Amino acid sequence: MNEGEQTGLATMRDCWITGGATFDLAPTAWKAIAGGASPDEQERRLLAIAAQALDVALRPAAPKTLKRRPPLPRLALPMLPERLRPLLRTALKHAVDARRKTRVATLVASRGFVLHPMDWMPAASDQSSPDVYAPWIDWQASVDGERHAPQEKLTAENWDEFYPAARRIALADMRRTEPASARMLIEAKASGEPAEVRLALIELMRFGLSTEDAPFLKSLATDRSGKVQDLADRLLARLGEHGHSSEGGADDPAVELAAFISEGKSGFIRRRSIYTPAKLKSPAQEKRRAELFETCNLVDLAARFGASEPQFIGAWQFGADNDADILIARMVAASGSDAAVTNMADALVADGGKPALLVLHLMPRLDSRRKRVLIRLILKDSKYLGALNLAEGIEASWLEWGDLTNGQTLLALRSAVAGNDDAAKRGVDEMLETMGFLATAATAEKLIEDIIAAGMPPAAPSLGFLRLNASLAGPGTNT
Numbered sequence: 420m421n422e423g424e425q426t427g428l429a430t431m432r433d434c435w436i437t438g439g440a441t442f443d444l445a446p447t448a449w450k451a452i453a454g455g456a457s458p459d460e461q462e463r464r465l466l467a468i469a470a471q472a473l474d475v476a477l478r479p480a481a482p483k484t485l486k487r488r489p490p491l492p493r494l495a496l497p498m499l500p501e502r503l504r505p506l507l508r509t510a511l512k513h514a515v516d517a518r519r520k521t522r523v524a525t526l527v528a529s530r531g532f533v534l535h536p537m538d539w540m541p542a543a544s545d546q547s548s549p550d551v552y553a554p555w556i557d558w559q560a561s562v563d564g565e566r567h568a569p570q571e572k573l574t575a576e577n578w579d580e581f582y583p584a585a586r587r588i589a590l591a592d593m594r595r596t597e598p599a600s601a602r603m604l605i606e607a608k609a610s611g612e613p614a615e616v617r618l619a620l621i622e623l624m625r626f627g628l629s630t631e632d633a634p635f636l637k638s639l640a641t642d643r644s645g646k647v648q649d650l651a652d653r654l655l656a657r658l659g660e661h662g663h664s665s666e667g668g669a670d671d672p673a674v675e676l677a678a679f680i681s682e683g684k685s686g687f688i689r690r691r692s693i694y695t696p697a698k699l700k701s702p703a704q705e706k707r708r709a710e711l712f713e714t715c716n717l718v719d720l721a722a723r724f725g726a727s728e729p730q731f732i733g734a735w736q737f738g739a740d741n742d743a744d745i746l747i748a749r750m751v752a753a754s755g756s757d758a759a760v761t762n763m764a765d766a767l768v769a770d771g772g773k774p775a776l777l778v779l780h781l782m783p784r785l786d787s788r789r790k791r792v793l794i795r796l797i798l799k800d801s802k803y804l805g806a807l808n809l810a811e812g813i814e815a816s817w818l819e820w821g822d823l824t825n826g827q828t829l830l831a832l833r834s835a836v837a838g839n840d841d842a843a844k845r846g847v848d849e850m851l852e853t854m855g856f857l858a859t860a861a862t863a864e865k866l867i868e869d870i871i872a873a874g875m876p877p878a879a880p881s882l883g884f885l886r887l888n889a890s891l892a893g894p895g896t897n898t
Contacts (some may be wrong), residue, residue, distance in 0.1 A: 428472060432469070435462075435466070441462065442458070442462070449468055452464060452468065453465050457876070490562065491555065491763075492555065492557075492558055494533045494554060495551050496528065496531055496551050497532060498534075498535055499527060499532040500532075503887070503890055503891070506890055507538055509883035510883040510887045511523055511868065512880070513852070513853070513884065517542070518547070520539060521547050523887070526887075526888060527750045528549040528551055529815040530891040532775070538553060542556075546619070547700070553585050553588050554584075556582075556584040557584045559700060560582065560583065566667045573590065573604065574604075575604060583619070587620070590604065590620065591626055594623055597626075598629065601623070602624065605623065608620075614643070614647065617642075620644050621639065624636065624654055625657075628658065629658075631659055636651045637660075652716060653716060655716075656716035656717060656718045656754035656755070657755065657757070658756070662716070662719070664717060672711050672714055673719040674723060676708070676723075677720065677724065678697075678718055679711070680694050680697060680724075681694070681695045681696070681697045682724060683695060686782065691734065692724070692734050693735075694724065694731065695736045696739055705742070708741075708743070712749065712750050713750075715750065716754035728758070729758065732751065732759060732763050737770075737777070738774065744774075745777065748781060752780050757784070761785070763778075765770055768792060776806050782811055782813060783811055783812035787814060790813055791817065794807065794810075794813065794818070795825075798823065798825075798828045799826030799827065804828060804831065804846070808850075808853055813857070816857070816859055816860075818854070818857040819859060822860045823862065828850075829869065832850060847875075852868055852884050855884025855888050858885070860888055860891055864892075867885050
């Protein structure tokens with residue numbers, strides 16, 4: 420259709436808008452089709468032809484840069500039943516950030532379902548959502564839409580057929596079962612990937628980490644990415660090895676960090692070393708100390724004092740400086756050996772109270788049993804309940820009703836609901852959200868009844884996550 424015909428169509432449209440007849444304005448070919456009918460029928464025919472021309476013949480062509488994408492992949496778990504989607508949307512709406520929304524998806528996945536894509540989709544950069552969503556993450560990140568992750572085992576030959584999320588999950592599984600094979604794949608292929616992808620691949624070495632991985636990790640000292648070098652050093656530190664940055668000279672960051680720590684002696688008969696954070700003189704020193712704790716490794720710092728990891732942690736004076744305690748807990752989580760992490764966690768949990776909260780920083784490195792022991796300990800003292808909202812790596816759907824009644828948690832929740840303290844009520848909202856993630860379906864149902872009895876309105880949005888949790892134990896769902 421040429422420009423003149425398009426102008427004619429616009430004129431006919433304007434005429435119809437004002438209520439006039441357009442037969443005389445129509446192109447000659449259109450008159451031949453509409454002619455011979457009554458005036459009203461002529462207008463109807465012309466209107467049908469014009470609509471067809473405007474909606475079909477003049478439809479804009481797709482830009483050449485537009486790529487056709489494949490359909491959204493079907494996931495390995497069934498979709499959440501339609502009847503539960505209103506409860507799901509309520510829980511998602513109340514979750515204020517992406518991390519909390521991911522917790523909702525994690526709980527649902529723990530009960531054997533995935534969310535509808537119109538309710539929630541993981542971002543292309545998401546690395547914290549349940550593994551079942553990997554096809555959706557790769558679909559989001561795809562550009563050409565032509566590759567499909569194969570079902571066979573990941574190998575060097577089919578490496579490029581896997582999208583990053585599917586590849587990452589396959590490698591993580593291999594590291595758990597065939598660590599040497601996974602390491603050889605990473606060693607062969609990681610160097611050809613961009614820095615961010617390479618970093619994510621090297622990070623998978625934490626699964627099944629052993630001394631056999633040390634030569635490869637040491638070879639990364641010459642990697643072109645400083646972040647990859649630092650990660651390799653931290654993984655080597657977990658094996659008790661010193662990284663390339665630990666040289667012992669004046670420029671060694673561990674030497675500088677050691678200057679922020681005072682060594683003393685304790686005991687009258689059996690003298691032993693103790694380590695206490697030095698008094699800081701300025702905010703600049705606080706900032707520098709935090710930077711050094713983040714970049715140094717535990718094994719290097721302990722070596723500056725001639726101590727092993729267990730000796731250094733055992734001699735650290737927790738409670739002298741809360742900020743320093745948090746920094747060393749994070750250092751242990753990042754670079755401590757498995758034994759150092761578990762020893763520190765067990766010691767802090769045994770102390771109970773506020774020191775036990777430091778274990779939250781170790782949470783991603785702990786096994787399931789220790790995680791649950793810590794959470795049960797925190798639930799006994801209502802002063803520390805808010806800390807659970809900061810915990811990473813905790814599991815969904817295991818907390819029993821007895822865990823809530825064995826301590827002050829339930830009493831604190833009831834008191835806050837019944838009171839008039841707005842700040843306490845906000846704390847209740849956060850705790851109910853955490854309970855919605857941790858609780859079993861039966862516990863969630865009992866807690867809803869208990870909190871309503873304490874005075875919370877039955878339709879309160881803060882009960883949304885708990886209601887979703889409880890509903891996932893009903894007919895047709897997994898318990």
